[in-house]
Amino acid sequence: MKQILVISGKGGTGKTVLTSSLAALAKGAVLADCDVDAADLHLLLHPVVKEVQDFWSGQKAAIDDEQCINCGRCLSLCRFEAVKTLKNQDGSLKKLAIDPVACEGCRVCYYTCPVDAIRMEDRLSGQLFISETKYGPMVHAKLGIAEENSGKLVALVKQKAQEIAEAEGKTWLIIDGPPGIGCSVIASLAGVDLALIVAEPTLSGIHDMERVMDLAVHFGVLAKVFINKCDINWDNTRTIEEICQKRGIEVIGRLPFSEEVVRSLVAGVPVVKFSQGEIAEEIVTLWRKIEAIFGEGVVLSGKKEQRF
C-alpha cells in the first residue's frame, strides 16, 4: 500500500479539489481527511458514516469552589494564562476559575494546590468517522471547537485508514492534508510515500511552498510539486519551476485557473467526474504519473487517453 499525501503550506491552493479527483481515479484506495480543523473532503465525496468514535485527548483542570481558598498559587504558576480571576461588582476577588480553552492540561495547578481544590477532567476533543464513499472507505474527523491536539487526531485518522487499507488489501491511501507546517502537518507526513505539494504562482504561494518543501525534506519524504492556477502569473509559475529544478524536485503537472473547478465544487463532485475538459485530462495525466512512480500503472505515451 502506498500513501499519497496532498499538502500545500498555504491554504486554498486546491488540495481538496485535487485529492477528491485522485480518489475518484484511483482503483482500490482508502481515503483520509487529515485537515481535522476544517475538513472539506466530505463535501465532494459524500461519505456515509458507518462508525463514530469519540476522541479523548489530554485533560483540563477544574476548580472546586467549595475547597478553594483563593490563595492564588495556581494563578501565579500557570504559564498558559488559564487561571482567571472573577471579580465582584466592587472589584474585590470573587473566585478563581479555569479557562478550559486556554488550559493545556499540564497539571501544575493540580499538583501544587495546597488544599487539593483542583481536579483534572478528561477532555473530549473530537470525533473520528469511518465511512464509505463511492470511491472506497474514508476516514475523517472533526476536532472539537477550540480544541487542541489536532496532531494526535491526525495520527489516529491515519492509523485507522492504514488498518482499513491493510485489512482490505487496498493499493492506495490518499490523504488530504492540512495547511501550514505545524503539528498536524508533521503528523500527516509520518510514513508517507509521496508528498504532493500543490503550489500556486503567487508570491505567498511560493514562500509557503518552499517552507512545506523544507518540511518534507526534513522528514525525508519524497516530494513532487503540482502547480495550480498556473496562468494567474506565468512569471511566478516559471519561478516555481526554477526553484524545483534547483532543488531536484519534480514539477509533476500543472493546471490553469478554471471556473469549471468552481462549478464542480458547487455541484459537490470531484472535477474529473464533473467534466471531461482540459482540467480533467491534466488530473488524469497526473494520476498516471503517480501510478508510474510506484510501478503500478501504464507508462505515459503520446496522446492522453480519456478514462472515465
Add this chain to the structure above:
Amino acid sequence: MIVSVASGKGGTGKTTVAVSLALSISEEEVQFLDCDVEEPNASIFLKPQIEEALPVSIPVPRIDQEKCNFCGKCAEVCAYHALAVLPGKVLVFPHLCHGCGGCSLLCPQGAITEVGREIGTMEIGRSGDIEFIQGKLNVGEAMPAPLIRAVKERARKSMNSTTLTIVDAPPGTSCPVIEAVKDSDFCILVTEPTPFGLNDLALAVEVLRKLGIPFGVVINRSGMGNDKVDFYCQENNIPILLRIPFDREIAVLYSQGIPIVQGKKEYMERFRGMMNRIQELLLI
C-alpha cells in the same frame, strides 16, 4: 482596539483583508501582527523594514546529573511524556515539552533547571507608519502557540489606548487560531462563496461564539460560487462587512504581492468604510 482577521478555511483572503485594512487607516497608530507563524505572508505585501529579529524559545528541562537521584517524579508529573527516567539516566524529549515548568517545580532534589529551546523567530520593524511584528516558526517545529503568544506580548508593550492592532490569524479552528484571536475586540471572518467557504465559516463562527468575540464577515471572490454564504449570514444575524468581487485583476495583484488598496485605490475608501462599520457595531 484589537481587530483580528481569521477564516476557518485557508486561502480565502485573510492577509489581503488585514493588509488592506492596515494601509487604509491613517488617523491612528496602527500595529500589524502576523500571527500566521507557520506561513507568514503579510511581509510580502507590507514590505516592512525589519529592525530587530529575536529568537523565541520555550523553557525545557535540563537535568543536573549530580543532584538527580532518578526518583522518577518528573516523568510521573509530565503530562506530555517529555521525560523518561531509566536506572541511572533521565531522557528528555524537548519536542514534546510544552514548557509548563511542572518538572522543575516538583523535582524533590531541585535537580531540574530550565533552558530555552528556540522554536522560531520574532521580527519587529516598520512599514511606513505601521509597526510590524511577525512570528516565523522554525521548519520542523510542531507548536506555534508559544510564538504567537510572544508576538502578542511584544505588541502589548507599545500599544496605547488609541492604537489599532490588526492581527492576521492562521487558518483552522484549533489552538493556534485561539491564541491569535483571543483578546480581540472584534474579529473579521473572511470567506468565499463556495461550499468549502461556507462549511469552514460555520466552524469559525462556532469558535468566536465560544470565545465571546463579536464578529462580521467579508465575502471575498463574491459572485464566484453560490449565494449560500449570504443566506447563512442572514439566518444567523451575522453582519456582512464587505464584498470583494471575483476579479482576475485582483488575483493578479495578489500574485505579485501588491495590496489591493494600492493596485485599486477605490478600495481604500471601502476598507475605511468597513472599519467605521465595525466601530458602529461595537457601540451597539
